[in-house]
Amino acid sequence: MRYELLGPLRVSDGRESHFLSAPKMETTLAILLVRAEWVTTKEQLITELWGESPPQRASAALHVYISQLRKFLAAAGHGDGEAIVTRSSGYVLRLRDAEYDVADFQRAVGHGRLFLQAGRYEEALAQFEEALRLVRGPVLDQLPEGPVLAAFAAWAEEERLDCLELSIEARTALGRHREVIGPLNGLITQHPLRESFYRQLMLALYRSERQADALQVYRTAQQVLQAELGVQPCPALRRLHHAILTSDALLDLRAAS
Known part of the structure; x- marks a missing residue:
């Protein structure tokens, strides 16, 4: 099971990729992924989905989205409807043993920085290139951006640019x-x-x-x-x-x- 957020949101089970066609459900999953392993409050979700003017039955609609997402993730191979856990104030997405491209990106950049500091430029460049390959396109492209998603998109772009700078530094250090x-x-x-x-x-x-x-x-x-x-x-x-x-x-x- 793998989550990919550095580009169009997709979930894969190792054999095929699964996409959400309903924008509100896609946005809900994106928010839960950005805050994976942390409680995302119902208020945060409602703000991300509808801004400052939510419909009267926003809470009921959110409940439906969460229910449908549980079924979607179960069908994609992440648990038996237990990937999203309900808490008193909101919901938590549990990654468990699922892979996550954001974590892979951060890990590769971190290793690359260590190699760069040690003067191991070939290994550093390989790590930075691996990280950059994970970025498949604009992050959260075409999804509405409330405070959580906007902050994540800005962070991801800044991290991508930093990684590009570091890869160029490694190439230059190699005489390339x-x-x-x-x-x-x-x-x-x-x-x-x-x-x-x-x-x-x-x-x-x-x-x-x-x-x-x-x-x-x-x-x-x-x-x-x-x-x-x-x-x-x-x-x-x-x-x-x-x-x-x-x-x-x-x-x-x-x-x-």
Whole structure:
């Protein structure tokens, strides 16, 4: 049994994937998954499902959704209708021995960070790539986003971007800087205020014998940040700019031999 939330919500039993066609039931399962092993109150569920204007019979409708979800999960192979436990204030989704892509993602990123800190860059990169493969598309795409789901979607996107940064760092440490130039240009277009991507692109260009292009990236970052936020680049970006201007030998320490 496996739950997958990093993309369109789906449940698989090892042989086939199971999808919910009813949006309200899909939203209910998503909320319970986000808060797996914790009590999700009835009030939280109602707010996520209907916002600030729930129908008069919202509690009754919620009861029906929970009942149908229990049947759905039992048919998909998760327990005998016991995956969702009722508590006095709400409901708890028990994962038990079920796999969960969010947990797998966090585990892979955690291992990757440890390998990166230890200078084991090939192993770090393998872990980051494994984590990124788990992200199948926009998280909770087309589902209504109340406070719980909106917070989870924002967290998942931030974690994905952090993982991308770490994978690029590992590639650069391996001397594979030319590989990251194209992807970084795309990432900067999508996230023009994320200074770490400018920093990584500047270093990759410099190590690819493109010093002038690296300096142009800094000027672009400077212009964008000033226009959008009225600020100058962060200290790390400014230090790298100075190091590139002076051809600091420290920039070459981790280049491929």
